[in-house]
Amino acid sequence: MSGLLALLDDVAAIAKVAAASVDDIAAAAAKAGAKAAGVVIDDAAVTPKYVHGFEAKRELPIIWRIAVGSLRNKLVVLLPALLALNALAPWVITPLLMLGGAYLCFEGAEKVLHAVLPHASHAVEEAHDPKDPTRLEEEKIAGAIKTDFILSAEIMTISLAAIPDFPFWQEAAALALVGVVITLMVYGAVALIVKMDDIGLHMAAEARLAATRALGRGLVKGMPGLMWVLSTVGTAAMLWVGGSIVVHGLEVLGMPWLGHVIHDIAHAAAVIVPQAEAVVNWIVKAALDGVFGLVLGLALVPVATGVVAPLWAAVWR
Template identity: 50%
Template sequence: MSAGLLGLLDDVAAIARLAAASVDDVGMAAGRATAKAAGVVVDDTAVTPQYVRGVAAEREIPIVKKIARGSIRNKLVFILPGALILSQWAPWLLPVILILGGSYLAFEGTEKVWGRIRGHEDHAVPATVEGEEAEKTLVAGAVRTDLILSAEIMVIALNEVADEPFWSRLAILLVVAVAITVVVYGVVGLIVKMDDIGLSLAQRSSASSQRIGKALVAGMPKVLAVVSLVGTIAMLWVGGHILLTSSDELGWHAPYGFVHHVEEAIAHAVPGIGGVLAWLFNTVCSAIVGLAVGAVVVTVMHLLPFGRKDHGDAHETPVAEDERVALDVARAVEQDIAEHERGHDAAHSPDGDR
């Protein structure tokens, strides 16, 4: 009896170890897949804050939550089933879809670079949102934009785990979908509330709180500029890398073969930092490919009759525009702080005491 019980416990322990190993494998694969989708994730994070411009402060976080719920619905209800069906019965389509997604990323990144060069700032900024219907319209537009970005994220992640068993693929993509949504919209929530947090701290009596608050307000333009710049670079890099590797999978080996050969040569030639230099070489080559392909697509799109009139309104915000809006917010907050301090000084002056 005791031997049977010990045998049963041993089997249970073995199953538990196997389950733990499987969870670790899923976690590692999900992390690898998420890293490959980094460019789209950064772009998603850079794009979303524009949707809460002109929104009352108390409605910012509720709107971000609504967009996040729409994003997770996009990933789990629409994209995930389609991606799994595709990987199960038509895996040969994955490189083709990835090339389309990579071209789109290269196109977006090149558009932003071109916008910076021209100093183009005439994209529409959402007007003040008032009323339930206006809020629904705003959220619906953000969720539609998220659908494109989420599809790119999930297909890139799927390509990294295409050789895994079906149930492992399902678990990994579920983890990727939830983790990316939480990270993206958590960061977006922090960005859109930075000025409010800064103002609240700046109006406290503590000198250290005031310094931190003013620093947060002053730092907001820099944060938006960095997020936008990193998003642009990441789109070109990831888009170009997808184009190189996917074209190699489809049989055109020369471009990726050349980059990979030089990358390996650099890694072996330079002791210590060879791996880092090889990665940088691959990244620069990928960004150049992304910029070149993006330039072709941008040129073609602008030559077509329908052009690109409305694309930037829904998806793109140039760095200069982000900086201008953030600086306006910073100036307004600084004025509020100054008025608060003048009122505080007046209340404690000799005249005020009388």
């Protein structure tokens, strides 16, 4: 009996350790996911365009296939690659993180440019045979998964940098959890956004209560505004997150002056409003990180469009 009690005690101790590990992994995943918020919002705002123009019955299957491709990008390709780099060459993570931050700044700055100075894209759309929707669907899905690879790389790199120094398996589990949860959140939100018009139309036409029909009409009319809000918030988040990543990376690489300047300005502004010092400090710092991100992104636009984009197109051709 004493042996059985000792065994049960050992099992209970192991269970406690496992539960603590799960809690640690969940907490690390939540922190890492929050750091990647700017990319997540942008991903949710960008993806709906890939189902535009298809029949309503094909929208959810297309989103599902893109989501599966996104999980493959994160778990099969990026997860082992980033863990290997972190174990064998951890010094590479900060430059990679800064590269992802710079890309966020570029994306945000390009969106600002399009909003302030609307202009037609110079990219030439490939001609598609309207009688071959299957081919068009396959090309759209392939293009979405390629775009997702860039966004997923940013999400996973940002998340890895935010995870504390855990044992290898906990680090891998936390990063995998981030990848799965963010993918479900993004593509679940995308599916809801894409079908919101259909839901609203159905409610407006079929609901028995006048209030429900009015809500359906409101959903249909409100979708353009929702997409504008998503796009605007996503752009601001990209500039803020991207700018803060680059600023922090410069500090890690031994160039802390810009971070110190931003910190000093935010602190000086915060002490003026002692009742909300922490809030003002955060707002000013985020705004300054965003301004730096915008300036950096504007500087990168000609480089990205004139050099990087043609090389990327050649590689994926």
